[in-house]
Amino acid sequence: MSQGTIELRGVTKRFRTPDGGTHTALRDLDLTIEPGEFCAIVGPTGCGKSTTATLIAGLEMPSAGEVLVDDAPVTGIGRQTGFVFQNDAVLPWKSVVDNVAAGPLFRGQTRSQAYGKARDWLRRVGLVGFEDRYPHQLSGGMRKRVALAQSFINEPRILLLDEPFSALDVQTRQIMSDELLALWDVVRPSVVFITHDLEEAIALADKVVVLSAGPGTVKAVYPIDLPRPRKVQEIRFEQRFVDLYHQIWTTLRDEVQIAYERQTTGAA
Amino acid sequence: MTAATVSPTTATTTETKHSSARRRRKALVYVTRLLICVVIFGGWQLFTQIGLVDKFFFGQPTEIVNQAAKWFANGTPYGSLWTQIGVTLEETAFGFVIGVALGIVFGIALGRVQFLAEVLGPFIKVVNSIPRIVLGAILTVAFGLGLESKVLLVIVLVFFSVFFNAFQGAREVDRNLIANVRILGASRTQVIRQVVLPSAFTWILASLHVSFGFALIGAIVGEYMGAQRGLGLLISQSQNTFNPNGVFAAMFIIAIVALVAEGLITLLERRLLAWRPPVSTNDNTGI
Numbered sequence: 001m002s003q004g005t006i007e008l009r010g011v012t013k014r015f016r017t018p019d020g021g022t023h024t025a026l027r028d029l030d031l032t033i034e035p036g037e038f039c040a041i042v043g044p045t046g047c048g049k050s051t052t053a054t055l056i057a058g059l060e061m062p063s064a065g066e067v068l069v070d071d072a073p074v075t076g077i078g079r080q081t082g083f084v085f086q087n088d089a090v091l092p093w094k095s096v097v098d099n100v101a102a103g104p105l106f107r108g109q110t111r112s113q114a115y116g117k118a119r120d121w122l123r124r125v126g127l128v129g130f131e132d133r134y135p136h137q138l139s140g141g142m143r144k145r146v147a148l149a150q151s152f153i154n155e156p157r158i159l160l161l162d163e164p165f166s167a168l169d170v171q172t173r174q175i176m177s178d179e180l181l182a183l184w185d186v187v188r189p190s191v192v193f194i195t196h197d198l199e200e201a202i203a204l205a206d207k208v209v210v211l212s213a214g215p216g217t218v219k220a221v222y223p224i225d226l227p228r229p230r231k232v233q234e235i236r237f238e239q240r241f242v243d244l245y246h247q248i249w250t251t252l253r254d255e256v257q258i259a260y261e262r263q264t265t266g267a268a
Numbered sequence: 269m270t271a272a273t274v275s276p277t278t279a280t281t282t283e284t285k286h287s288s289a290r291r292r293r294k295a296l297v298y299v300t301r302l303l304i305c306v307v308i309f310g311g312w313q314l315f316t317q318i319g320l321v322d323k324f325f326f327g328q329p330t331e332i333v334n335q336a337a338k339w340f341a342n343g344t345p346y347g348s349l350w351t352q353i354g355v356t357l358e359e360t361a362f363g364f365v366i367g368v369a370l371g372i373v374f375g376i377a378l379g380r381v382q383f384l385a386e387v388l389g390p391f392i393k394v395v396n397s398i399p400r401i402v403l404g405a406i407l408t409v410a411f412g413l414g415l416e417s418k419v420l421l422v423i424v425l426v427f428f429s430v431f432f433n434a435f436q437g438a439r440e441v442d443r444n445l446i447a448n449v450r451i452l453g454a455s456r457t458q459v460i461r462q463v464v465l466p467s468a469f470t471w472i473l474a475s476l477h478v479s480f481g482f483a484l485i486g487a488i489v490g491e492y493m494g495a496q497r498g499l500g501l502l503i504s505q506s507q508n509t510f511n512p513n514g515v516f517a518a519m520f521i522i523a524i525v526a527l528v529a530e531g532l533i534t535l536l537e538r539r540l541l542a543w544r545p546p547v548s549t550n551d552n553t554g555i
Binding site for chain 2: 059079085091102134136
């Protein structure tokens with residue numbers, strides 16, 4: 001029985017750069033995410049946050065070390081995995097309901113099963129009445145809901161979100177965060193949520209992982225003991241939230257500083 | 269309350285002002301277009317009439333119309349005019365469909381399979397840089413005066429324009445979209461059918477406008493080089509009998525066929541690309 005434990009052991013990932021050199025995105029990264037746990041990964045720009053997600057998804061293979069899901073090494077895209085991308089990745093030539101039904105159809109379910117489920121999930125994300133629209137006819141927030149429904153409909157054991165809300169305005173982002181938590185509560189996958197926004201990370205997660213400036217490795221892990229259910233818009237005013245923010249920020253700040261200096265001095 | 273009742277009225281008056289201004293502008297555009305036609309054809313008629321331009325070489329609008337009317341009413345030396353149009357269209361359509369299909373298949377295959385692209389790339393570049401219309405001469409000799417030689421020439425012309433667009437389209441597919449559907453569970457063929465093809469289709473459809481033009485050119489040049497029927501034959505025979513009006517009449521008939529086909533392709537494009545956000549260009553440009 002698959003549970004959704006994610007384990008990264010001594011993971012290093014190098015990329016070939018166009019000029020023939022190599023770029024090390026991650027170095028000796030160790031991280032474990034328990035079944036059903038909501039883990040947020042924060043870190044400065046270019047620290048390999050997104051690479052971590054693509055490795056767990058099986059879109060890329062590590063150069064060294066191991067990525068394990070339920071004790072089995074990841075060798076390709078797993079059927080238990082869902083992935084919400086930073087940019088819109090819904091198919092622009094498919095209507096909303098066709099987009100959401102795509103996963104079950106790819107996985108061999110009948111049309112009536114797939115579309116029944118799709119309508120069900122569209123109701124859950126509040127898109128009833130928009131089934132036949134094309135993505136370009138929706139707002140950014142609504143497109144994100146389509147993307148969430150598209151991923152959740154497969155009931156993944158592992159859900160990877162790579163800065164999913166970074167293109168949205170602040171208010172929409174908070175509303176979407178609440179909706180994500182509600183959906184997560186229904187399916188309860190293990191979540192890896194990549195973000196550069198520490199507030200968002202603390203408000204959502206059970207555990208916040210701070211990565212060092214690239215090549216990324218785990219600098220610190222903070223358990224977030226805020227009670228659930230949480231209201232993302234309001235939780236930031238609680239004293240415990242402020243304390244945690246302060247504590248994690250002191251760690252993150254140094255890394256952000258290093259990354260910033262590298263960028264401004266032009267060293268890659 | 270007063271403000272609320274006042275503002276919509278001002279809004280509608282400005283709106284009507286705007287729309288009437290737009291209508292006036294549109295009328296002006298049409299009138300100007302008409303004027304240009306009058307100047308061109310009127311000038312043509314006038315200059316040939318007074319002998320400033322020799323109508324033996326350049327024809328004359330009224331005689332072109334007469335020639336076309338005569339063809340319509342009495343037929344051409346090779347059968348009715350409709351037969352000629354039909355033959356040319358048949359060659360164009362066959363060649364166009366086959367050329368487009370081949371262009372799409374090869375374009376997508378080379379766009380997706382790096383090995384094929386590397387092996388065949390130079391050959392395609394070489395063949396593309398040859399003036400392919402000259403192949404018509406060989407094709408006519410090898411395949412005779414019938415349908416085959418024209419269809420083959422049309423295929424050669426259409427293939428490359430579609431091929432390059434399909435190739436480009438298949439390469440420019442958003443990597444995120446592919447990653448997304450693969451994670452959703454799509455197989456390799458499903459990725460091609462549901463992501464690569466629809467994405468490349470915007471590019472392919474754009475090439476159809478140009479390639480239909482090429483198809484017509486191919487058919488007509490093929491007929492011109494040797495045929496027993498068709499509009500191209502009408503042109504070459506008119507030329508041989510020193511009848512410029514015949515050449516122009518055939519040219520205008522071809523232009524009408526091309527415009528109708530262009531309209532049909534635009535309709536097809538609108539239907540197939542309904543998912544795209546409307547392009548916010550000024551539809552008055554007319555190009």
